[in-house]
Amino acid sequence: MRYTPREAFFAFRRAPLLSALSVVTIAFALYTLAVFGLVWLNIERVLDDVAQRVEVIVFLEDGTDPAESATLMSELATYPEVDSIAYVSKDDALARARGDLSEYRELYEDLEVNPLPASIEIELKPGFRRSAQVNEIAARVERFPFVEEVKYGEEWVSKLNFLQDMSLFLGLVVGGIFAAVAFVAIGATINLVLIAREDEFAIMKMVGATPGFIAQPFILEGFVKGVVGAILALVLLTATFSALEQRVLALGFYTPAQIVTGVALGGVLGAVGSILSLRRHLYGGTA
Amino acid sequence: MILFKNVSKEYPKTGYALRDVSFHLRRGEFVFVTGPSGAGKTTLVKLVTMEERPSAGTVRVSGFSSDRIKRREIPYLRRRLGVVFQDFRLLKNRTARENVAFSMEVIGTPREQIGLAVPRTLAAVGLASKADHLPAELSGGEQQRVAIARALVNEPFVLLADEPTGNLDERVSKDILRVCKDINLRGMAVLFVTHNRTLLDDYVGARVIELDRGALVSDTGAGDS
Ligand SMILES: Nc1ncnc2c1ncn2[C@@H]1O[C@H](COP(=O)(O)OP(=O)(O)OP(=O)(O)O)[C@@H](O)[C@H]1O
Ligand SMILES: [Mg+2]
Numbered sequence: 097m098r099y100t101p102r103e104a105f106f107a108f109r110r111a112p113l114l115s116a117l118s119v120v121t122i123a124f125a126l127y128t129l130a131v132f133g134l135v136w137l138n139i140e141r142v143l144d145d146v147a148q149r150v151e152v153i154v155f156l157e158d159g160t161d162p163a164e165s166a167t168l169m170s171e172l173a174t175y176p177e178v179d180s181i182a183y184v185s186k187d188d189a190l191a192r193a194r195g196d197l198s199e200y201r202e203l204y205e206d207l208e209v210n211p212l213p214a215s216i217e218i219e220l221k222p223g224f225r226r227s228a229q230v231n232e233i234a235a236r237v238e239r240f241p242f243v244e245e246v247k248y249g250e251e252w253v254s255k256l257n258f259l260q261d262m263s264l265f266l267g268l269v270v271g272g273i274f275a276a277v278a279f280v281a282i283g284a285t286i287n288l289v290l291i292a293r294e295d296e297f298a299i300m301k302m303v304g305a306t307p308g309f310i311a312q313p314f315i316l317e318g319f320v321k322g323v324v325g326a327i328l329a330l331v332l333l334t335a336t337f338s339a340l341e342q343r344v345l346a347l348g349f350y351t352p353a354q355i356v357t358g359v360a361l362g363g364v365l366g367a368v369g370s371i372l373s374l375r376r377h378l379y380g381g382t383a
Numbered sequence: 384m385i386l387f388k389n390v391s392k393e394y395p396k397t398g399y400a401l402r403d404v405s406f407h408l409r410r411g412e413f414v415f416v417t418g419p420s421g422a423g424k425t426t427l428v429k430l431v432t433m434e435e436r437p438s439a440g441t442v443r444v445s446g447f448s449s450d451r452i453k454r455r456e457i458p459y460l461r462r463r464l465g466v467v468f469q470d471f472r473l474l475k476n477r478t479a480r481e482n483v484a485f486s487m488e489v490i491g492t493p494r495e496q497i498g499l500a501v502p503r504t505l506a507a508v509g510l511a512s513k514a515d516h517l518p519a520e521l522s523g524g525e526q527q528r529v530a531i532a533r534a535l536v537n538e539p540f541v542l543l544a545d546e547p548t549g550n551l552d553e554r555v556s557k558d559i560l561r562v563c564k565d566i567n568l569r570g571m572a573v574l575f576v577t578h579n580r581t582l583l584d585d586y587v588g589a590r591v592i593e594l595d596r597g598a599l600v601s602d603t604g605a606g607d608s
Binding site for chain 2 (some may be wrong): 099152295296298299300301302303304305306307309310
């Protein structure tokens with residue numbers, strides 16, 4: 097075997113307890129981070145579901161020329177923030193009302209004239225459902241003379257926005273703290289490994305090994321520990337999740353792409369932690 | 384070759400460890416460096432390995448100069464030096480063979496070359512039969528032989544031995560000195576540091592540099608250089 101992989105592998109055999117300690121530390125650090133991430137992801141998901149219901153309803157004056165409403169619809173179709181548009185005619189509106197409000201069925205049953213207006217329902221693309229953006233669209237549409245009224249639940253959209261902002265802020269701050277703690281814990285265990293091998297560094301420097309060469313096996317070792325720790329964290333997380341799922345229904349889990357990213361992140365954390373600690377050990381004393 | 388030109392070394396707290404030291408160690412030469420404790424012998428060795436830089440004057444070692452050498456060049460200087468210490472500095476969890484091989488591996492020597500050089504070098508210091516022993520399974524003299532083999536295996540031009548017999552009894556000390564002398568006979572320069580002057584008795588006529596409180600007080604081999 098080449099020197100670098102052999103030394104990295106050798107480290108596990110030579111100091112199994114210390115290696116196990118650092119892998120477990122990495123696993124718990126990443127597990128805590130992942131649990132927090134999952135809670136946050138699910139909160140975001142719920143908020144997204146709610147946000148999906150944000151829509152703008154444009155009520156049209158009775159007797160509006162179908163050609164005019166068609167013009168409005170084709171203009172709406174060119175707006176980048178619009179996801180879909182649906183025309184609801186007076187008859188459609190009545191049919192819907194009959195279906196939805198079955199207890200008032202008789203009320204609608206023997207109407208001479210249809211009192212409900214025709215409308216255009218606009219659904220917005222994700223990312224364009226903030227209250228300022230919705231307001232802006234409503235204002236644009238209101239300028240058409242045959243538009244009677246535009247409705248979009250201003251009140252609850254801004255409440256929803258507040259919750260979304262809070263969630264993002266807490267996610268970043270608390271998630272950032274968890275990530276920092278994970279990073280420090282990983283760095284500390286890697287540092288322990290390096291302290292245990294101070295005498296090797298001294299000999300390597302004495303015989304003329306370059307810092308890059310000295311660093312290689314430790315960086316590889318840190319990477320492997322990070323990946324193994326991340327996989328261990330994933331196993332723990334899956335167990336926790338399936339236990340929870342039996343009680344609380346319909347929780348979202350990480351996507352396969354997110355899992356792969358997370359495991360790679362573990363490896364990168366291990367490698368970067370090694371590099372940072374190595375700098376202290378390799379350049380700390382006199383060359 | 385090693386050239387010290389008016390070299391002084393001042394440490395921040397303790398003051399001058401060396402003061403205006405000049406000497407020239409020629410290719411293949413053997414020199415004893417002696418002097419009482421605190422005379423500056425170890426400091427002199429550290430100036431050769433460039434672990435320390437002179438406060439004044441210039442140290443030249445095999446084409447590298449203390450005035451110009453860059454930090455990233457130091458490993459390449461060290462590959463031209465073999466160093467042994469009083470305390471052996473072997474890796475405890477590696478056998479004699481692995482300790483010697485280690486110093487080749489970490490400078491990227493090809494495997495086949497390591498496989499040839501390690502047994503040859505262990506044989507040269509008289510340890511062929513103990514190649515698979517851990518340091519704890521070897522006597523002090525044997526451990527120092529492993530350390531010498533490790534210093535030699537990369538074929539440096541000089542062996543720097545800083546008090547290599549400091550932890551060994553009289554008889555074993557003489558053996559170690561003998562090993563160093565043999566190495567010198569094969570053409571390698573040796574700088575042998577010791578405060579034990581009785582070791583020098585068997586080598587009347589050898590070059591001796593004597594330090595005292597940082598000053599070079601005598602150099603029996605100082606010629607035109
Ligand atoms: N890193 C250092 N920082 C400050 N002072 C130092 C340092 N290293 C050595 N000295 C001082 O420099 C002087 C010479 O030390 P040095 O180690 O070179 O002596 P030595 O001749 O090797 O002694 P010994 O025979 O005891 O090994 C001493 O007074 C010592 O205190
Ligand atoms: Mg000394």
